[in-house]
Amino acid sequence: MPGRWPPSLLESIVSITTEKIIGTLPDAQGHFGPYGGLFVSETLMEPLEELRVAYERYMQDEDFLRELDEDLANYVGRPSPIYLARRWSEELGGARIYLKREDLNHTGAHKVNNTIGQALLARRMGKTRIIAETGAGQHGVATATVAARLGLECVVYMGAVDIARQEANVYRMRLLGAEVRSVSSGSKTLKDALNEAMRDWVTNVDNTFYIIGTVAGPHPYPAMVRDFQAVIGREAREQMQRQTGRQPDALVACVGGGSNAIGLFYPFLDDREVSIYGVEAAGNGIDTGLHAAPLCAGKPGVLHGNRTYLMEDSDGQIIETHSISAGLDYPGVGPEHAWLKDSGRASYVAVTDDEALQAFHDLTRIEGIIPALESSHALAYAAKLAPEMSRDQAILVNLSGRGDKDMHTVAAREGIEL
Amino acid sequence: MSRLEARFSQLKADGKKALIPFITAGDPTPGITVDLMLELVSAGADVIELGVPFSDPMADGPVIQRASERALEHHVSLRDVIGMVRHFREQDSDTPVVLMGYLNPIEIMGYETFAAEAADAGVDGALVVDIPPEEGGELLDAMSDNGLDQIYLIAPTSTPERIQRICDAAGGFVYYVSVKGVTGASNLDLQAVQRKLQEIRSATDLPVGVGFGIKDAQTAAAVSQLADAVVVGSALVSRVEALAGEPEKIGGALREVLSSMRQAMDAT
Numbered sequence: 001m002p003g004r005w006p007p008s009l010l011e012s013i014v015s016i017t018t019e020k021i022i023g024t025l026p027d028a029q030g031h032f033g034p035y036g037g038l039f040v041s042e043t044l045m046e047p048l049e050e051l052r053v054a055y056e057r058y059m060q061d062e063d064f065l066r067e068l069d070e071d072l073a074n075y076v077g078r079p080s081p082i083y084l085a086r087r088w089s090e091e092l093g094g095a096r097i098y099l100k101r102e103d104l105n106h107t108g109a110h111k112v113n114n115t116i117g118q119a120l121l122a123r124r125m126g127k128t129r130i131i132a133e134t135g136a137g138q139h140g141v142a143t144a145t146v147a148a149r150l151g152l153e154c155v156v157y158m159g160a161v162d163i164a165r166q167e168a169n170v171y172r173m174r175l176l177g178a179e180v181r182s183v184s185s186g187s188k189t190l191k192d193a194l195n196e197a198m199r200d201w202v203t204n205v206d207n208t209f210y211i212i213g214t215v216a217g218p219h220p221y222p223a224m225v226r227d228f229q230a231v232i233g234r235e236a237r238e239q240m241q242r243q244t245g246r247q248p249d250a251l252v253a254c255v256g257g258g259s260n261a262i263g264l265f266y267p268f269l270d271d272r273e274v275s276i277y278g279v280e281a282a283g284n285g286i287d288t289g290l291h292a293a294p295l296c297a298g299k300p301g302v303l304h305g306n307r308t309y310l311m312e313d314s315d316g317q318i319i320e321t322h323s324i325s326a327g328l329d330y331p332g333v334g335p336e337h338a339w340l341k342d343s344g345r346a347s348y349v350a351v352t353d354d355e356a357l358q359a360f361h362d363l364t365r366i367e368g369i370i371p372a373l374e375s376s377h378a379l380a381y382a383a384k385l386a387p388e389m390s391r392d393q394a395i396l397v398n399l400s401g402r403g404d405k406d407m408h409t410v411a412a413r414e415g416i417e418l
Numbered sequence: 419m420s421r422l423e424a425r426f427s428q429l430k431a432d433g434k435k436a437l438i439p440f441i442t443a444g445d446p447t448p449g450i451t452v453d454l455m456l457e458l459v460s461a462g463a464d465v466i467e468l469g470v471p472f473s474d475p476m477a478d479g480p481v482i483q484r485a486s487e488r489a490l491e492h493h494v495s496l497r498d499v500i501g502m503v504r505h506f507r508e509q510d511s512d513t514p515v516v517l518m519g520y521l522n523p524i525e526i527m528g529y530e531t532f533a534a535e536a537a538d539a540g541v542d543g544a545l546v547v548d549i550p551p552e553e554g555g556e557l558l559d560a561m562s563d564n565g566l567d568q569i570y571l572i573a574p575t576s577t578p579e580r581i582q583r584i585c586d587a588a589g590g591f592v593y594y595v596s597v598k599g600v601t602g603a604s605n606l607d608l609q610a611v612q613r614k615l616q617e618i619r620s621a622t623d624l625p626v627g628v629g630f631g632i633k634d635a636q637t638a639a640a641v642s643q644l645a646d647a648v649v650v651g652s653a654l655v656s657r658v659e660a661l662a663g664e665p666e667k668i669g670g671a672l673r674e675v676l677s678s679m680r681q682a683m684d685a686t
Contacts, residue, residue, distance in 0.1 A: 029552060037553050038550060038552055038553060039521060039548045039549060039550075039553055040476075040548055040550070041476070041477040041547050041548055041571060041573070041595075042550060042570070042571040042572060042573040042575075042576060042580075042584070042595065043477075043571075043573035043574070043575050043595060043598060043599075044575075045550055045552075045573075045575070045576070045580060046573075046575040046576065046577060046580065047575060185480070185483055185484075185487075186473065186474065186487075191474060192474075195474055195475075195476045198476045199476065199477075199479070199599075199600045202477065202598060202599055202600060203598055203599040203600065204598075205575065205598055206598075299526070300525075301522045301525050301526060302520075302521045302522045302525055302548065303474060303522060304474075304476070305548070307525075310522075312522065312526065314526070315493070315495035315496065315497075315523060315526065316472075316496070316522040316523035316524070316525060316526035316527070317471075317472065317473040317490060317522075317523070318473040318474050318522070319473075
């Protein structure tokens with residue numbers, strides 16, 4: 001890294017010890033240390049400023065926050081429970097594993113926490129048209145859902161490869177009244193869908209609100225999406241205290257762009273006794289090069305409006321990612337995760353497709369819960385961690401989504417035709 | 419005096435407007451690019467904008483995105499593009515060359531290394547689409563230390579405060595994006611362009627170019643009435659694409675498009 005960056009950026013990587021983190025990041029320009037920021041073409045600068053002003057205003061607006069809370073309670077079904085996976089923990093023989101059940105949310109994943117927030121914001125800003133990008137289809141479905149409810153026009157961009165592997169979600173979005181536009185440029189996956197959504201936004205910026213589904217993109221998206229997802233961690237902190245009398249020893253969440261992870265981690269950042277693990281997709285294995293693990297095996301660079309760790313080649317071209325899970329198949333990661341990695345506050349690890357599948361089967365068979373393949377990555381790492389910990393310790397895993405959407409992928413992988 | 423400055427002041431003295439063609443370096447093959455640049459100059463180009471291929475060209479439309487993809491099939495890197503300019507300079511020491519691309523290839527090369535190598539090869543400036551002045555300080559310093567101009571975009575959405583801020587950081591010329599949209603978009607509104615150009619001119623004495631959406635000689639001529647420079651990209655790159663299988667015909671086709679624009683601009 002040294003020599004690659006301007007010196008002033010290197011200096012701003014802080015080594016944190018006991019300082020308070022919550023509420024200090026990002027800075028006014030959207031920087032998390034050297035990461036984040038606003039790297040977009042000029043046409044988007046003013047719309048992003050308009051968004052930032054609206055977001056900062058409404059996050060202080062009692063009427064807006066009440067509306068958001070009511071929707072999270074009555075439409076999404078929050079709070080989501082914390083569940084002790086007793087049999088699985090016993091089988092693994094170590095720490096008790098608790099699951100934050102985001103899979104029980106309306107639409108089946110954590111994504112809706114954010115789309116509700118952004119859609120309500122869009123309505124307050126007078127925007128009549130919603131666009132979104134989607135990988136696994138969960139964010140697309142969550143966006144189409146709230147657009148239907150608020151009566152907003154909705155266009156979802158999705159890579160052609162992802163459309164093929166997530167047919168059911170494509171159909172769900174269409175039922176909800178959204179137009180799903182297939183993207184066949186580049187690698188035909190999430191990153192290309194994001195490029196295409198950005199192009200749409202540049203063109204239709206007057207009436208259109210772009211709901212980004214993860215904690216990446218230009219400022220204020222990483223901060224805004226985090227703030228909407230942080231309800232996960234706020235609830236979990238209260239629930240763990242109430243149900244177990246203490247906070248967990250470790251948090252584990254999968255990281256693609258990183259929204260479910262930051263949502264769980266953020267309210268715990270100042271609880272230094274809680275270890276934090278973000279789990280990336282190692283695909284066929286980090287050493288094969290066929291993976292989606294920019295924090296574990298990538299380098300810092302600039303893509304999609306922010307500086308962060310990327311999967312890139314030595315010329316700075318973004319390279320294709322590989323994961324069994326469409327939702328983790330992204331070459332970048334939220335800039336706050338990049339900062340948490342460099343600062344040492346969180347550790348980032350990776351598990352392979354095979355390990356994730358094993359965890360998928362184990363949780364399904366032992367606990368009667370079918371997890372999303374994305375969340376299965378977090379479960380797989382928890383299964384490695386638990387036996388190394390003692391029985392009186394606790395791991396809290398974010399079960400970010402349910403696995404119904406993955407039936408075809410898992411079956412096909414195992415040679416079964418549905 | 420920089421090449422860009424010299425070129426614009428000569429054009430002004432001659433009562434002419436600048437014609438700035440864009441092609442993507444390495445499209446459809448790396449070997450043809452320098453020849454195409456020379457062809458463009460002889461067809462009437464005053465400045466050449468050379469696209470640096472990038473895997474994720476968010477601000478470009480499908481035509482220029484596919485040009486990047488064709489070049490990347492040959493792994494054309496930023497260093498290769500700088501090498502092409504060096505080669506071009508062996509035969510043309512006067513025509514300014516501006517690189518246009520995205521930040522990440524420059525980040526990975528390092529700002530200072532990029533600026534020094536580009537300047538040494540005879541590059542005159544760079545337009546980095548995804549770095550606004552707010553983030554651009556360090557790159558701007560590296561570039562001006564090496565005598566390179568940073569060309570900035572101004573958009574229909576830019577407020578007067580932003581226009582001033584951009585003009586204060588810009589060098590060479592400023593580039594007004596005539597439509598909300600990506601490169602190759604249509605629906606150019608001349609009256610709106612004219613209004614915005616007045617705002618820009620009150621903020622800077624730099625020449626003002628207009629691009630995005632200039633498809634034919636007629637539009638080029640109309641825009642040249644308002645602006646100091648006309649930038650044409652997708653209209654040329656779509657010809658490269660159509661002839662990618664017969665590369666020997668590309669030079670002639672580009673000459674045809676560009677010289678018709680040149681004639682129309684000079685006749686008005």
